[in-house]
Amino acid sequence: MSKEKKKPILPMIIFGIVSLGSYFVLFNQEGLVTETYTKGGWYAAFPILTAFWFSFVHGSFGSNLLDVVGLQAKKNK
Amino acid sequence: MRKVAAVLIVILMILPMATAVFAGGPPPKNLKKGIFLEVNEAAGTALFQDSTTQETSTLMIGYSVKAEDLKLNKKMMVSFEEHDGQVFIKTAEVMFLDLTLTKFISLIVVGLVGGLLSGFIGSGGAFVLTPAMMSLGVPGAIAVASNMCHKFPKALVGSIKRYKYGQVDIKLGLVMAVSAIAGVQIGIKIQKVVLDAWGNAGSNLYVSVVFVVVLVIVGGYVLRDAFKLSKNPAAADTQSKLSLRLQKINLPPMMHFKTAGVTMSAWITLPIGLATGMLAATIAVGGFIGVPGMIYVCGASAIVASATELVVAFVMGTYGSIQWAVSGLVDIRMTLLILSASLIGVQLGAIGTTYVKDYTIKLVMAATMLVVAVSRGAKIPVYLQDLDWATLSPTTTAVLNGISFWALIAALATAGIIITGAMIKGMREAKQEVQVEESHSKA
Incomplete structure (x- = not known):
């Protein structure tokens, strides 16, 4: 525990804001989004890319969040 | 690394052939998505606008789906069935339900x-x-x-x-x-x-x-x-x-x-x-x-x-x-x-x-x-x-x-x-191990 790494508070905040912002934008434009995303055909790119975007942004937020609260993997000896 | 690349190439070659890769069965084919503009209960018909093609058409109701099942001006997903040579609406479901708390x-x-x-x-x-x-x-x-x-x-x-x-x-x-x-x-x-x-x-x-x-x-x-x-x-x-x-x-x-x-x-x-x-x-x-x-x-x-x-x-x-x-x-x-x-x-x-x-x-x-x-x-x-x-x-x-x-x-x-439970137990044990090690190294 003596050589503890610095907690990634800043990355957590940045990814958190970007993620929250993305959620806000999508849910704020709910009608337009659901309409466009379900047109089918090539419009399929919308939901797929959105899912990738969130897995990156929100996934990174989650990872940093768990680090900050101190939930980390067991260190291998 | 070369092997991984080879496997990846094989996947890329197979994927276009895999036209139906999904769990739980393929997406249904005979579905229409669109909005009901008007329902005429007496005539047993409903005016429907397809949201993909933007075409409007008159659909028959009265068998499985009644007039009150249709919601106007909400995007609905419609499937069909045939009775006596005529095509009727089999199911009509609202696609996007309102998300309550x-x-x-x-x-x-x-x-x-x-x-x-x-x-x-x-x-x-x-x-x-x-x-x-x-x-x-x-x-x-x-x-x-x-x-x-x-x-x-x-x-x-x-x-x-x-x-x-x-x-x-x-x-x-x-x-x-x-x-x-x-x-x-x-x-x-x-x-x-x-x-x-x-x-x-x-x-x-x-x-x-x-x-x-x-x-x-x-x-x-x-x-x-x-x-x-x-x-x-x-x-x-x-x-x-x-x-x-x-x-x-x-x-x-x-x-x-x-x-x-x-x-x-x-x-x-x-x-x-x-x-x-x-x-x-x-x-x-x-x-x-x-x-x-x-x-x-x-x-x-x-x-x-x-x-x-x-x-x-x-x-x-x-x-x-x-x-x-x-x-x-x-x-x-x-x-x-x-x-x-x-x-x-x-x-x-x-x-x-x-x-x-x-x-x-x-x-x-x-x-x-x-x-x-x-x-x-x-x-x-x-x-x-x-x-x-x-x-x-x-x-x-x-x-x-x-x-x-x-x-x-x-x-x-x-x-x-x-x-x-297992995680909490494991984390406690890991902490104790670290403490034991630290006390050893101090001594």
Whole structure:
């Protein structure tokens, strides 16, 4: 525990804001989004890319969040 | 590295041919999506505007769907049936239900625990999310699609995390995924034969029977193994006798899986993937056969097998999602709500695996499989009734449906509790170890 790494508070905040912002934008434009995303055909790119975007942004937020609260993997000896 | 590239190229070549890669059956074809502009109850007609083509047409109502079932100016999903040579509306469901606070919270909670389970045993969540969404009033096809679209980002995040812990065998995962894709095709063909022969109710019955039989046998075996290991933890490192015997079979091409620490003939590895895919197409949860297959047949440890399953889930989930998205059935709002919690849950589950012994993973997996089997088993009498092979009172049907749903919730809760408990225990032990080491180094 003596050589503890610095907690990634800043990355957590940045990814958190970007993620929250993305959620806000999508849910704020709910009608337009659901309409466009379900047109089918090539419009399929919308939901797929959105899912990738969130897995990156929100996934990174989650990872940093768990680090900050101190939930980390067991260190291998 | 060159080998990984070769496997990737093979996947890329196979994928265009795999026109129907999804778990739980293909997206329905004869669906129309659009808005009802006007309903004329007396004439039994409704004016419908197709949202893809923007064309308006007059549709017939009065058989399965009555005027009051149609909502004006809301996007609806419509399917059709024929009566006396005329085409009538068979079902009309509102595509995007209004998200109330309760629905909001339920999706997030189920997402969190589903993610935790997924990060821990490699699969999970899907079997409870689809029924949970449907019980909130989401049409079946939308529930399957939105759920699938949440599966691959979750599996991606989970597998990256577990890769960092050195638990993922990418090559094994890709080989499994490719053969699973082929298995899905076979599974769908079988489903179609059953559907044509016995109709919808027969298909439901078939799916449930396969579900229960497979889950009880495999789950029971895994549970027995977990108990044996908990009594004798030293045995955890030994591979199953079956896999050791299979590894001796020298039938080229031989494949070496570094992280799993296994060299095995492709003739044995591929059928496991095939079976995973077939099962995925039938019961929508391939992981319940993939993970035990990798453990007992390939000889991977439970930790490596569950981590590798996330790679399989990612590959299959991505292409499944593309299929459903092309059909325009993904409700991205629901996908994102579940993801908001499950992307954190899956990483927590992944962290959890570093603190527990191999048998804890087996225990959680077995417990989940058996409780889920109960849930599906409770539905069998209902399907028998649909086929007119049994008669049930409405109360019995309601009770059975209730048991089925709550057993799923119980499965999630049980798994969540075991994982959290094991993690807390593991973390405490790790802390004590560190303290002991520190006091030693000071002294």
